[in-house]
Amino acid sequence: DMKVTQMPRYLIKRMGENVLLECGQDMSHETMYWYRQDPGLGLQLIYISYDVDSNSEGDIPKGYRVSRKKREHFSLILDSAKTNQTSVYFCASSFGSQNTLYFGAGTRLSVL
């Protein structure tokens, strides 16, 4: 069964703290994504990774960085989190050119 796993599911942080969101997939997909979801704005692409250590900025990369050291893991890091980074974060993966995205269940992050 194809699966994308996100940890943690819920997270509360204080402004200025560092945040690590982790994502794993068991499908050996080359391409992985981080999106954030906000009401009225839809899903916005933060970063895309084409494979290990092959990452590219999405539409809203400011304030975020990513790490992909193994094909099955893709991390999103917020250095010194800001209140406007409160959101639901979705990780996704896809295979080749098919572009069918398989999403994780999401991480709801609150930055206070």
Place this chain on the structure above:
Amino acid sequence: GDSVTQTEGLVTLTEGLPVMLNCTYQTAYSTFLFWYVQHLNEAPKLLLKSSTDNKRTEHQGFHATLHKSSSSFHLQKSSAQLSDSALYYCALRNMGYKLTFGTGTSLLVDP
């Protein structure tokens, strides 16, 4: 740049009535369009996709036809069900496998 427009933020329907959710797009590249559905507290998942002009694509009772002449990919269903209540996203494939999503349309089906 590439963009996807979903004009309705919320669509409210009575069960049994037809559904039509609008999606238009702008792109300078090859066209691959998607509809994703997200039920409450769940992850988005693919509903249907198409890259073929003027060909109807169907899945789970929903259908859409890509019209490149009008840059549209509207989602339709002949009869809404309560279980269709969800958030629907239209998305466009960009260069480099990036997907650009619209702002989403919430569909609420009343009994």
